[in-house]
Amino acid sequence: MSSRVxxxxxEGSGMTDQSNGNWRxxxxxxxxxxxxxxxxxxxxxxxxxxxxxxxxTDADTGEVLMMAVMNAEALVRTIETGEAHYxxxxxxxxxxKGATSGLxxxxxxxxxxxxxxxxxxxxxxxxxGASCHVGYRSxxxxxxxxxxxxxxxxxxxxxxxxxxxxxxxVYGDSPNPTQL
Numbered sequence: 001m002s003s004r005v006x007x008x009x010x011e012g013s014g015m016t017d018q019s020n021g022n023w024r025x026x027x028x029x030x031x032x033x034x035x036x037x038x039x040x041x042x043x044x045x046x047x048x049x050x051x052x053x054x055x056x057t058d059a060d061t062g063e064v065l066m067m068a069v070m071n072a073e074a075l076v077r078t079i080e081t082g083e084a085h086y087x088x089x090x091x092x093x094x095x096x097k098g099a100t101s102g103l104x105x106x107x108x109x110x111x112x113x114x115x116x117x118x119x120x121x122x123x124x125x126x127x128x129g130a131s132c133h134v135g136y137r138s139x140x141x142x143x144x145x146x147x148x149x150x151x152x153x154x155x156x157x158x159x160x161x162x163x164x165x166x167x168x169x170v171y172g173d174s175p176n177p178t179q180l
Contacts, residue, residue, distance in 0.1 A: 026076055036116050044075065045117040051087060052119055056131065059108040059122040065131035066139040068095075070119060082107050084121055090177040101170045103127045128164040133177060135163030 028041035036043055046052050051069035058065055068086040070078065074094055077085040084105035088095040098104030105123040112119055125131055132139040141160035148154070 026079070027072060030116075037114055042112065043116055044072075044112065044119075045115065046072065047117075051089075052117060054086065054119040054121060056084065056105065056121045056123055058129075059124050063138060064140050065105075065123070065125070065137070075119070078107060078110065078121070084123060088177065090179050091175075097131070098126060100174065101127070101130075101133075101165070103130055103165075105131065130164040133167060133171070135165050135167045136160045137164050 026042070028035070028043040030036055030043045030045065032039075035041055036045075044052050050071045052071075052075065054068050054070050055064065056066045056068065057063060069089065070085070071087040071094075074085040074087050077094065077096075084097040084107055086095045086097060087093075096104075104126045105121070106126070107121050107123055109122040110119065111122075128137075130137050132141065134141070137160060141158065142156040143159050144154060145157060
């Protein structure tokens with residue numbers, strides 16, 4: 001069964017109205033190694049906190065844009081809408097990427113890894129194409145030099161030297177999601 005056929009069954013079904021958190025009509029129960037690794041059922045493995053890691057890349061360039069987590073609701077909403085939804089650990093709520101900034105991530109392809117405990121989204125980002133709340137295109141805008149360890153903390157190197165948007169202008173008084 002192709003993913004288009006599977007998605008057409010749930011489009012417009014109101015599947016995100018699952019106030020009791022029962023996502024089982026769309027997310028299969030894990031029943032066997034074969035089902036998880038070779039089967040056609042989406043049977044994701046969430047961690048103890050109910051999260052699954054998500055790596056998001058640019059659909060055209062392959063550049064890594066961000067890493068986040070989804071809970072079952074965010075995963076189902078992403079499938080249903082074709083736009084990236086995540087679980088915000090700092091805000092403790094569903095986060096529709098781009099809802100505030102306009103930098104919506106339209107999902108071109110979603111993949112699940114071999115044991116279904118990680119998701120990969122290939123996306124096209126609206127507007128400036130940025131995915132980082134700090135204003136850079138990628139959340140991975142700094143690199144860690146290798147082979148250099150001295151007596152002080154490692155010094156990061158900027159790989160992106162220009163912000164593509166002003167976070168203060170976009171987010172205003174919204175609280176910064178970075179936690180110390």
